[in-house]
Amino acid sequence: PPTSAADLKSTDRPLIAVGVRRRPQEKPVKILVLIELKDLKMLSIDTTRKLSFNRSISNGDLVIVYERHDNMKAVTVSEGSVLQNRFGVFKHSDWIGKSFGSKVFSNKGGFVYLLAPTPELWTLVLSHRTQILYIADISFVVMYLEIVPGCVVLESGTGSGSLSTSLARAVAPTGHVYTFDFHEQRAGSARDDFERIGLSSLVTVGVRDIQGEGFPEEFSGLADAVFLDLPQPWLAIPSAAKMLRHDGTLCSFSPCIEQVQRSCETMQSNFTDIRTFEVLLRTYEVREGKTESKEINGNGSNGSLPCKRRQCSDGANVLSYPNSSVMARPSGEARGHTGYLTFARCLS
Amino acid sequence: MSSSENNNNKLRSSRMTTWEGCSVLLDINDGDRLVFARLSPAAKLKIGNKNCSLQPLIGCPFGTVFQLDTSSDKGPFLSPLQPQGNINKTEEIKDSQSQAESKDGQLNGESKDNRSLIDNNTAQSLTGEDIEDMRRQGAKGNEIIEALIAKSATFDKKTSFSQFLELLTGQPFLDLVLVSEWIELKLMISVQEKYRLKKQKKHAPKVLIRRPVARSICEAYFKKYPLKIGFLQVDTLSLLLSMANVSSNSDILVVDMVGGLLTGAMAERLGGTGFVCNSYPGQAPSMDIVRIFNLSDEICKRIVRSSISDLLSQKESPQQNPNDVGSVESQSNDQMCASISMEETSHSSENVISDLGAENNTFPALRACKAIKAGKKASQEIIDSWKENGFSSLIIAAPDLDTLTLVKDLLPLLSNSAPFAIYHQYLQPLATCMHNLQLEKMAIGLQITEPWLREYQVLPSRTHPFMQMSAFGGYILSGTKICSSC
Numbered sequence: 001p002p003t004s005a006a007d008l009k010s011t012d013r014p015l016i017a018v019g020v021r022r023r024p025q026e027k028p029v030k031i032l033v034l035i036e037l038k039d040l041k042m043l044s045i046d047t048t049r050k051l052s053f054n055r056s057i058s059n060g061d062l063v064i065v066y067e068r069h070d071n072m073k074a075v076t077v078s079e080g081s082v083l084q085n086r087f088g089v090f091k092h093s094d095w096i097g098k099s100f101g102s103k104v105f106s107n108k109g110g111f112v113y114l115l116a117p118t119p120e121l122w123t124l125v126l127s128h129r130t131q132i133l134y135i136a137d138i139s140f141v142v143m144y145l146e147i148v149p150g151c152v153v154l155e156s157g158t159g160s161g162s163l164s165t166s167l168a169r170a171v172a173p174t175g176h177v178y179t180f181d182f183h184e185q186r187a188g189s190a191r192d193d194f195e196r197i198g199l200s201s202l203v204t205v206g207v208r209d210i211q212g213e214g215f216p217e218e219f220s221g222l223a224d225a226v227f228l229d230l231p232q233p234w235l236a237i238p239s240a241a242k243m244l245r246h247d248g249t250l251c252s253f254s255p256c257i258e259q260v261q262r263s264c265e266t267m268q269s270n271f272t273d274i275r276t277f278e279v280l281l282r283t284y285e286v287r288e289g290k291t292e293s294k295e296i297n298g299n300g301s302n303g304s305l306p307c308k309r310r311q312c313s314d315g316a317n318v319l320s321y322p323n324s325s326v327m328a329r330p331s332g333e334a335r336g337h338t339g340y341l342t343f344a345r346c347l348s
Numbered sequence: 349m350s351s352s353e354n355n356n357n358k359l360r361s362s363r364m365t366t367w368e369g370c371s372v373l374l375d376i377n378d379g380d381r382l383v384f385a386r387l388s389p390a391a392k393l394k395i396g397n398k399n400c401s402l403q404p405l406i407g408c409p410f411g412t413v414f415q416l417d418t419s420s421d422k423g424p425f426l427s428p429l430q431p432q433g434n435i436n437k438t439e440e441i442k443d444s445q446s447q448a449e450s451k452d453g454q455l456n457g458e459s460k461d462n463r464s465l466i467d468n469n470t471a472q473s474l475t476g477e478d479i480e481d482m483r484r485q486g487a488k489g490n491e492i493i494e495a496l497i498a499k500s501a502t503f504d505k506k507t508s509f510s511q512f513l514e515l516l517t518g519q520p521f522l523d524l525v526l527v528s529e530w531i532e533l534k535l536m537i538s539v540q541e542k543y544r545l546k547k548q549k550k551h552a553p554k555v556l557i558r559r560p561v562a563r564s565i566c567e568a569y570f571k572k573y574p575l576k577i578g579f580l581q582v583d584t585l586s587l588l589l590s591m592a593n594v595s596s597n598s599d600i601l602v603v604d605m606v607g608g609l610l611t612g613a614m615a616e617r618l619g620g621t622g623f624v625c626n627s628y629p630g631q632a633p634s635m636d637i638v639r640i641f642n643l644s645d646e647i648c649k650r651i652v653r654s655s656i657s658d659l660l661s662q663k664e665s666p667q668q669n670p671n672d673v674g675s676v677e678s679q680s681n682d683q684m685c686a687s688i689s690m691e692e693t694s695h696s697s698e699n700v701i702s703d704l705g706a707e708n709n710t711f712p713a714l715r716a717c718k719a720i721k722a723g724k725k726a727s728q729e730i731i732d733s734w735k736e737n738g739f740s741s742l743i744i745a746a747p748d749l750d751t752l753t754l755v756k757d758l759l760p761l762l763s764n765s766a767p768f769a770i771y772h773q774y775l776q777p778l779a780t781c782m783h784n785l786q787l788e789k790m791a792i793g794l795q796i797t798e799p800w801l802r803e804y805q806v807l808p809s810r811t812h813p814f815m816q817m818s819a820f821g822g823y824i825l826s827g828t829k830i831c832s833s834c
Binding site: 286 | 364409410411559561562563582583585586587589590591593595596597598616617618619620621736737738740763764765766767775776778779780782783786792793794795796797798799800801802803804806808811823828829830831
């Protein structure tokens with residue numbers, strides 16, 4: 001492996017160099033960590049990284065560890081590391097070379113599944129620095145903003161990057177997402193996340209107060225779509241109008257109806273087709289129900305069905321037919337209101 | 349990178365303006381009528397009882413509004429309307445009763461309720477005799493009414509409708525002529541506006557050019573001809589695309605029995621990379637709707653077809669020369685084209701476009717017939733590569749086929765850890781399918797979801813969900829395929 005800068009230049013393999021500083025008391029030591037450029041881990045833009053029967057998990061890959069449908073976490077595979085949970089201890093080295101979608105076992109015989117990351121799974125496992133958007137809103141936004149590969153999308157605020165991930169998927173490989181957050185630390189965490197899931201070439205995070213300053217002038221007339229998730233979106237709407245090309249789309253997400261009213265009012269000047277929606281998901285549970293239908297004093301005319309005949313104490317005959325059927329019912333719990341989505345088209 | 353950026357920008361800007369031969373969605377009179385059309389110099393649109401050429405629409409930006417201009421001697425033609433600031437007024441007028449309320453409400457800025465009204469018939473101090481006096485002196489109807497209002501202690505506190513009732517019931521001497529004059533002046537302002545709008549729609553209809561994309565096509569069909577798309581609502585469609593991780597460079601398997609809407613939407617999201625393999629048992633289904641999407645050649649090439657039996661067959665079929673198969677296909681397609689275009693020309697000499705849901709609902713685009721670009725039969729080479737690597741994901745929207753057998757057949761074709769999403773209008777088939785997949789451990793993360801979409805009217809002091817809503821958008825079963833042999 002290369003040990004000096006000269007060696008770095010001579011190799012033609014793509015690599016990332018990272019500097020690490022030790023604890024403050026000690027003399028800072030720079031360590032060059034060379035990793036193969038596992039660009040675009042989540043999106044199969046690089047065809048060699050595409051999901052395939054022939055592709056197996058390698059060191060440095062991001063995997064989604066699936067314990068249960070409501071219990072998953074994102075883990076970067078690293079030789080020598082382990083994952084510890086209630087099922088036991090899992091060695092990462094056991095994972096390397098296995099196919100995505102495999103079942104892997106712990107030292108205690110418990111198991112988990114290793115899934116390939118997708119924006120949907122990422123939304124469920126990412127660390128929440130802010131309240132995030134979920135699949136119902138995300139999928140509707142991407143469709144309604146008419147985002148396709150090649151689009152330029154502006155977003156504010158970035159939050160935890162849940163929507164940004166799906167926006168990146170929609171614009172890949174030739175488009176770009178410029179996302180802004182006024183909180184420097186959160187913007188930094190988002191940047192790190194995008195790096196981790198391999199989206200850095202598609203998403204640029206900026207630190208900027210969009211409500212106060214608007215979007216940067218350089219994007220004027222270039223945006224195909226603008227998404228706002230701000231406490232006072234009406235302050236940013238005029239700027240959004242400048243950014244959008246003619247017939248470009250705008251979406252504003254607000255939890256409160258008062259915010260929606262004020263936003264719609266502000267949109268009247270530069271936008272048309274202003275529509276507000278809410279979208280919710282209801283999930284269903286399925287189970288096999290075993291029931292018995294009893295026929296009292298029947299004569300067994302349902303001859304084809306197996307049945308038991310029993311004599312009751314009062315002399316009546318009871319025929320019981322065991323049934324098993326798959327039944328579905330709505331789940332008791334649901335993710336309720338998240339926010340209202342207001343869409344509009346730009347008239348510039 | 350910059351040259352591809354340039355190409356990208358050119359592509360994007362060309363998508364924003366209409367061109368000869370492109371398909372458009374014509375939104376006539378704010379959604380009253382939705383028509384898909386292909387723009388050509390000969391294309392015509394029938395509005396009311398007039399036929400207009402669509403020629404002026406060629407070369408205009410999408411989003412332009414046209415109005416029927418009957419001033420010229422040459423006949424009615426469509427001319428672009430200058431955008432005004434009050435475009436959104438139509439929404440206000442729709443809600444006519446509250447419109448009248450708001451006019452009053454806005455004048456004095458207070459909201460009205462009935463807390464201070466006392467019903468003891470003492471509110472009106474102008475007597476019947478006073479009214480007769482006024483009439484003898486030649487006072488006009490509205491003057492009398494204004495006087496009544498001025499003398500009423502409670503009148504202002506009421507909403508317009510209640511005001512009308514008070515006039516009718518509180519004054520036995522008041523005849524209907526008087527009241528109707530008042531009504532005409534005050535309350536009917538909103539009705540007049542509605543009337544004006546109605547006449548305007550008939551004699552000076554507005555035509556808005558919308559870009560046909562997944563959203564607009566799905567909404568138009570759902571509104572006018574939902575059967576053709578299996579009642580697939582736009583939020584459900586968007587969920588299918590997300591849940592199946594539809595993105596560039598993916599090879600996605602789809603069973604599309606919803607007219608091609610799903611295939612077109614997927615191809616749009618792929619943007620010219622990867623493949624959409626439209627698969628089917630038996631006969632290939634219609635893919636009419638794909639043609640409405642204005643997909644570029646690059647994207648169209650990515651839509652291919654293959655029967656399920658071809659995908660599942662073990663043999664490599666070396667004897668078949670893929671070129672022969674391809675040319676036979678395109679020959680038969682050309683013949684089909686030719687026969688349909690002959691039908692078209694004999695059918696209507698004026699090439700008038702038919703509305704969605706009208707009896708003749710075949711898209712009359714085949715006039716300018718080249719070989720059908722989208723939906724070519726998948727070459728053996730590609731099928732082999734899919735067998736080698738597996739598909740990235742699977743979407744099924746096939747209400748008439750048995751879900752469980754279909755899924756069992758197709759799931760082995762997916763790569764491991766590939767997501768899938770199945771749409772159905774009925775819950776039971778999905779429940780049975782989910783249960784089986786769980787028992788046989790073919791997939792994890794299985795979930796049946798029902799999306800619920802509701803639109804809101806947002807107006808000052810009149811914000812509420814729309815009275816009418818779609819109750820139902822279908823069910824989706826989603827999950828991730830797991831590696832069964834590991």
